[in-house]
Amino acid sequence: MVLDDSALSKFGFIPRGPKDAINIDPLQTGGILTEEARKSLVEWGDGYSVCDFCGGVLDLIKKPPIEEFIHNALPEFLNTDVVRVTHGARESKFIVMHSMAQEGDYIILDELAHYSSYVAAQRARLNVKKVPHSGAPEYKTDVEAYATAIEEVITETGKAPALAQITYPDGNYGNLADVQRISKICHDYDVPLMVNGAYSVGRMPIDAKKMGADFIVGSGHKSMASSGPIGVLGAKEDYADIVFRKSPTHKVKEVELLGCTARGATIMTMMASFPDVVRRTRNWDNEVADARWFSSKLEDMGIIQMGDKPHNHDLMFFEAPVFYEISQTAKKGRYFLYRELKAKNIHGIKSGLTKYFKLSTFQVGRENLQYVADSFEEIIAKYQKAE
Numbered sequence: 001m002v003l004d005d006s007a008l009s010k011f012g013f014i015p016r017g018p019k020d021a022i023n024i025d026p027l028q029t030g031g032i033l034t035e036e037a038r039k040s041l042v043e044w045g046d047g048y049s050v051c052d053f054c055g056g057v058l059d060l061i062k063k064p065p066i067e068e069f070i071h072n073a074l075p076e077f078l079n080t081d082v083v084r085v086t087h088g089a090r091e092s093k094f095i096v097m098h099s100m101a102q103e104g105d106y107i108i109l110d111e112l113a114h115y116s117s118y119v120a121a122q123r124a125r126l127n128v129k130k131v132p133h134s135g136a137p138e139y140k141t142d143v144e145a146y147a148t149a150i151e152e153v154i155t156e157t158g159k160a161p162a163l164a165q166i167t168y169p170d171g172n173y174g175n176l177a178d179v180q181r182i183s184k185i186c187h188d189y190d191v192p193l194m195v196n197g198a199y200s201v202g203r204m205p206i207d208a209k210k211m212g213a214d215f216i217v218g219s220g221h222k223s224m225a226s227s228g229p230i231g232v233l234g235a236k237e238d239y240a241d242i243v244f245r246k247s248p249t250h251k252v253k254e255v256e257l258l259g260c261t262a263r264g265a266t267i268m269t270m271m272a273s274f275p276d277v278v279r280r281t282r283n284w285d286n287e288v289a290d291a292r293w294f295s296s297k298l299e300d301m302g303i304i305q306m307g308d309k310p311h312n313h314d315l316m317f318f319e320a321p322v323f324y325e326i327s328q329t330a331k332k333g334r335y336f337l338y339r340e341l342k343a344k345n346i347h348g349i350k351s352g353l354t355k356y357f358k359l360s361t362f363q364v365g366r367e368n369l370q371y372v373a374d375s376f377e378e379i380i381a382k383y384q385k386a387e
């Protein structure tokens with residue numbers, strides 16, 4: 001390809017498209033920027049912008065108050081001992097796996113774990129033993145099976161797994177497992193527990209100590225109103241020296257962080273949204289009430305909510321035989337639902353899905369949720385009349 005003017009004209013500023021839709025995309029509801037973050041994104045958008053203020057260690061920058069944020073505010077927010085920012089939940093998980101386990105070791109994952117947990121384990125050259133769930137309709141993780149999985153690893157390899165993980169909640173059904181019980185089981189075998197809170201940190205109150213989490217992982221762009229990629233990693237003091245060990249050649253640089261992580265707009269947007277994020281976690285009971293209310297509206301239409309019931313999170317998975325049936329005869333088949341919702345200015349259910357889909361009610365609000373529910377009802381009525 002010759003990079004002449006005509007080839008280059010494809011690039012440059014590209015508008016994103018309509019921004020005023022009601023958004024129920026689980027990936028996006030918790031990552032919408034606050035006004036403060038939007039301003040910070042432009043203000044700090046230049047590459048390496050925070051490095052003007054750095055004496056060699058990102059998390060020790062005093063002005064802007066990155067040190068205060070990483071060493072005081074985030075540990076308080078998560079109730080954990082030591083925190084670092086990373087480039088995302090997956091990077092946080094990889095850092096823990098890579099430092100806590102040796103090549104060939106086993107780690108325990110819940111079967112509902114996100115693909116990035118598996119890929120992180122593969123990159124760290126680890127083996128995975130899975131803890132099963134109950135299958136449809138609840139997909140409940142078999143908490144007691146953490147003991148079985150650990151026992152199996154001990155029998156097969158002669159030593160305990162290096163780490164166990166629970167996805168809290170999982171990214172498909174929004175199920176919140178009994179993490180305290182899991183922690184108790186793991187700790188009975190001296191296996192440290194990592195809690196993947198990609199969908200919880202920044203949405204709901206999270207107390208790592210109370211949960212019994214040795215490591216807590218969050219995603220800034222998923223749940224902390226940040227322009228990513230950015231994540232957080234909290235660790236218990238006991239493991240900080242392993243996970244955040246320093247380079248023998250470059251004394252202040254932490255090896256697993258490759259010396260430095262979020263060095264520009266990403267950390268500044270996370271700090272900009274932080275006051276709002278802390279406050280919104282205090283409103284969690286209302287968010288759960290909204291999710292349950294919306295779920296019951298859909299169930300009245302014959303759309304079945306899978307996972308925990310009553311549900312305890314804004315992320316929900318539905319089975320919709322009614323939409324599936326319509327898709328069998330509708331023009332454009334399975335794309336009808338996406339088109340109809342788009343026409344009603346509702347964004348977030350994946351194009352082409354009808355029988356199963358997930359959505360999030362986080363920060364959508366009752367009024368908009370009512371509109372979404374009414375829209376579902378109108379779409380069903382329209383196609384059923386047409387038959």
Ligand SMILES: *Cc1c(COP(=O)(O)O)cnc(C)c1O
Pocket residue numbers: 087088089090091113114116167169170171196198199218219220221222230231
């Ligand atoms: C989205 C998601 C991730 C990935 O988060 P990143 O910050 O983009 O790495 C990991 N785990 C779960 C459960 C998720 O839902």
